Amino acid sequence: MIDAARLQARIESLGAIGALPGGGVCRLALTPADKAGRDWLIAQMESLGLAVAIDPIGNIFGTRPARPGTTADAPHVMIGSHIDTVATGGLYDGALGVLAGLEVVAALNDAGTETDLPVTVAAFTNEEGARFAPDMLGSLVFVGGLSLEEALEIRGIDGTRLGDELAAIGHAGTGAGPSAIAAYVELHIEQGPILEDEGLQIGVVEGVQGISWTEVTFSGASAHAGTTPLRLRADAGLAAGRTACGVRDIITAIGPGQLGTVGAVTLSPNLVNVVAERAVMTVDLRNPDDAALIEAEAALATLIAAAAAEANVTATTRSLARFDPVDFAPELVDAVEAEAQALGLTTRRMFSGAGHDAQMIARIAPATMIFVPSQKGISHNIREYTPPEDLARGTAVLHALIARLSTPKQGA
Amino acid sequence: MIDAARLQARIESLGAIGALPGGGVCRLALTPADKAGRDWLIAQMESLGLAVAIDPIGNIFGTRPARPGTTADAPHVMIGSHIDTVATGGLYDGALGVLAGLEVVAALNDAGTETDLPVTVAAFTNEEGARFAPDMLGSLVFVGGLSLEEALEIRGIDGTRLGDELAAIGHAGTGAGPSAIAAYVELHIEQGPILEDEGLQIGVVEGVQGISWTEVTFSGASAHAGTTPLRLRADAGLAAGRTACGVRDIITAIGPGQLGTVGAVTLSPNLVNVVAERAVMTVDLRNPDDAALIEAEAALATLIAAAAAEANVTATTRSLARFDPVDFAPELVDAVEAEAQALGLTTRRMFSGAGHDAQMIARIAPATMIFVPSQKGISHNIREYTPPEDLARGTAVLHALIARLSTPKQGA
Structure with a gap:
């Protein structure tokens, strides 16, 4: 079972890094505040027993191995999002997806669950695009949509070179992410008002507009x-x-x-x-x-x-x-809906209006997203807010889905 | 007869005062450039034998007396406009009305014409309103629509006090304009494209929108x-x-x-x-x-x-x-049309789209305006232009009308 208070504590701990005086947070990609957030994340991953790898564009992967005896080339089940923010961002956009991944790992650990497939929690570099364009850069490089060499040469709004800034914070890694992905699931706040307006708990995301x-x-x-x-x-x-x-x-x-x-x-x-x-x-x-x-x-x-x-x-x-619009994997979309309804939660199918790392991963693997409500639809704003119970509901769906996906025979 | 070359020379002489490097002119009200224009105008008036008076708001009146033996309280026939400009103005807006007045006086002098009524050429202070609001300020004070005391206290866009600036250039006069006005006629460029577009020579102005x-x-x-x-x-x-x-x-x-x-x-x-x-x-x-x-x-x-x-x-x-809209005196509007047509010129009745001193004088006396074409309708711009022949046509209509108005019995 997931622990809502533990999740909330991690949300607040990460939110304290780069916190703004009036509320909200500023962790623009590859700044010292982003480095502090990344270092905190890696320490959290290690404390949960994950094997951490950083790739050359700075994407962070923490992997919980599959049960002993599984082949080394088994595809990973991946949970991901990002921890960089816009200049005046909130505590939830991106951070929720990564920290819910840690909570899923913690719940698997608590239960002593062994899985057939490894479970990886990923935090992708520069998703916001607020300092370096394009946005979703780390996941775009990960899926081969932009070469590492080109990405490192990108200049930021402050004139800095991405490669220099990445090296300066010590996050130009030599590791690599999973070479095969069985499924990718990203939990995110809706960043829009629809779920709140309709009084629903879970957005089943069919794709990106x-x-x-x-x-x-x-x-x-x-x-x-x-x-x-x-x-x-x-x-x-x-x-x-x-x-x-x-x-x-x-x-x-x-x-x-x-x-x-x-x-x-x-x-x-x-x-x-x-x-x-x-x-x-x-x-x-x-x-x-x-x-x-x-x-x-x-x-x-x-x-x-x-x-x-x-x-x-x-x-x-x-x-x-x-x-172009992105359609998520229908079997994963169906699975999100089924898990949410099995938990007694109200759902609605919807499309994402904003861009997310999931649409990049969808190029190479089955991917989908889970949305939880955003209060008044406000995002990219220090007033961005989702109540702890909504965060916990989304994380519970994520946990159930990852448990099923990572041990397919059990679920079959 | 009016002398088109003499008129054009005065347009160019005044246009050289406050001339901008790229063309056009800047004689914002009560600046040193405006003072230079005013002093030049007064010298021109004196050289034509006019009796010059400056009133306390700086309006300049040059009067050609009526024939000997006329009563001192005879109403004046007045020609007027202004010589201040916007910051990047042309040579014609305002200046034409005053300098055409001088040309009418010169033509009367040339012909040795004696008139029944005195003829006054007026240049009103701060018509543009580009430095001090409201616009048409000098004529508004002249007709009693704004008290002298209030006007002198007005602050300009540069923070200066109107009364101080007026005194500083030595144009806070102690004289007065005519106490009775038989008729007021203002010749002006159209500042719009209608006459040019329709291929017409004279705009007969029925009022102001x-x-x-x-x-x-x-x-x-x-x-x-x-x-x-x-x-x-x-x-x-x-x-x-x-x-x-x-x-x-x-x-x-x-x-x-x-x-x-x-x-x-x-x-x-x-x-x-x-x-x-x-x-x-x-x-x-x-x-x-x-x-x-x-x-x-x-x-x-x-x-x-x-x-x-x-x-x-x-x-x-x-x-x-x-x-509110202003309607000009119908008998003067008819007279402009009749004089223009008697000279063989093409005409069109129209309303002024912009504000002019004539609408202030219309509060106390019969008033009207005569328009000549503006090339491409451009005004308040250094590219403002009206060809010399159009200036001369308008001045000829003004001359004929003033001759008739200033000696009513002759015209009856």
Whole structure:
């Protein structure tokens, strides 16, 4: 059985490292605070009897071996997430997945459980991307999506070289993670309001939404608001307004699953009595279904052209980001749902709106995630909060699932 | 007859005072450059035989007396405008009206014309409002709309006190303008693109549009663009977009004469993947018809409420400016049109979209304006330009009208 108080104590201990005066935490990747968190984590792993390895990009793996006599090349069951944070982060994003992994190991130890497959708890480097881009960097390198050499050359927002910073904190390892993974499970806070709003306990995560970010620049001509008739205007502000309205209309038309946000609009010269000559705006489109996301992108292109034509301006667009949706392994998704329901917990299938290490591991192994509620949906914020009982519920599901996955014959 | 080359030479002479390295001019009110322009103007007036008076707010009046034997209390025919500029202004805004007045006087002198009424050329202090608010300050004080005492206490954008700056340049006069005005005529560049676009030579100005400026603040909640369903959003950016679109729809519905501009929109936090928690935007509405302007304002209020309701945010509004429309004296408007057409010039009736000293003088005397084209409608800009032949056409209309107004019996 998992021990909710022990889990909570580890959450608070790690949260004290890099703690901010007003609450929350700052452990930007590869800073001294991140090093302190990593060193604490390694000590925790060792105290639980895990064999610790650090790979050359700094990913930390703590492995509980399988029962004696198992072959050395048996695939591992992996639990993972990250312990770096944004600059003003909370105690739960990432840390929960790693520390729940330790709690699962502790529960297996308490029960003296021997497993058929080794169980590894992983903490991946620089998941947030707040200091070094791209985000999910450690897991991306682990799955071979980015070469180690390229990753080490990346410059941070402070101009530092990733490889230098990794070496400086002594976490450029020579070890390696598991060479074969039977399954990967990541427990995470939802970072959204849906579970809380619907009064549900466990999010069964089917995958990660696809993301399409477009920057649109409308160029017209500045003109006097009092002397320029409409027909002689080239009004970039009007084009931006039409686009903002149209994005909402597109997502309403495409229906459930489609999200769209115009979060940034900058007009120039941005004066009350001058028609804007330039508008730069962003459109964030997300959908778990790639075909629907492509449909939304096409509708956006049509919308932008129509808005530019009406406003007599030119439009240029630039893709800021484009990630395909990721579908998690259906058998693992089903297993999460079954374990949660067997524990008497309420569940809901959902897609992740944010990116997670699990989507990288999904490239090479069956992977899925478990969500617990986020109070008011707040995350990447010092007010991020999930009550201890919700953390314990998610960890209990994780424990049950890992026990079954790591000893498949027992569960068959 | 007016002398186009002489007019152009004065435009260029005054334009050399406070000239900017890249073209255009900076003669912000009551600065040393403004003093140099004022001193040059006074010297020009004296060389034309005008009796110069400066009043306590610094308005400059140069008067050509009526024929001998006229009573001392005869009302004056006044030509006026201003010679202060915005920080990066052109050579024509304001300066044309004053220098065309000098050219009319020169033409009367050349012809040895004696008039029944005195003719006064006026240059009003701080019309632009670029250094001291409000704009049109000198003419406002002249007509009694603002007390001299209050005006002298106004602080400029640089923290200086108007009265101190006026005294420092030696233009706090002890004289007075005319106590009775038979008619006031102001020649000005259009500062808009209509005359050029329609290929017309003279704008017959019927009045000044009413202006209504509203600042709207929508307050919602920031939220993750990828994890927050539409129904749980309070999206200030959406409300701003709907309002921007709706303003265009309102003015289209109200029809010709109604202008509307959303020139400024500021979202917070203004990030691609965060639903905006706050939007501050401005709406500029203008109409020469006050009833229609009130209708537009009511439609805007309804629009804002609907946008806030749809986006699940609150809205607050603040009036930044509200000026009623001004109608010029119909008999003077007709007279401008008749004189222009008698000279074989093409005309169009129109309303001024910007504020001018003429609207202040209209409070105490019959007033009107004459517009000449502005190339591409550009004004308040170093690229402001009107060709010499257009300046001459407007000045010819002004000359004919002033000759008729200053000797009414001749014209009857």
